[in-house]
Amino acid sequence: MSPTTPKRPTVSPITPTRPITPKRPTVSPLTPIRPITPKRPTVSPLTPTGPITPKRPTVSPLTPPQLATPKCPNTDDARWNALVDAACLRWEQEHSQDRRE
Structure with a gap:
């Protein structure tokens, strides 16, 4: 005869065999899921946020813009001529040699 194995104790269905993990609480749809991050503080437009940069001077539309004319040497100067x-002459000589070659 085979040795008799001891019977497993009968466990009532009410007694759990392992600890019960609590269910997650049901969250109402009005409650936010994650914490609300605080909004950036609203800055009034009168409060400067940084150093004040000077504005460009306003030019009246009646005065035409002055073009910067390059200063050229006096053309009457004999050395300049x-x-x-x-x-x-140097340019003409260089380019006439290029044509011959």
Whole structure:
């Protein structure tokens, strides 16, 4: 005969075998799920947020904008004319050699 195995104790269905984990509480739809992050404080438009940058000066529309005219040397100057002539001759010589080659 085989050795008799002891019978398992009968457990009533009311007694749980492991601890009961509590259910998650039901959250009403009005309650937010995550905590509300605080909003950034509203700054009134009169309060400056940073250093005040000066505004560009307003130009009246009646005055036309003045164009910056480049200052050119006096064309009556003999030295200037000699430099221009020398540069023109040098340019013509360089380009005439390029054409021959």
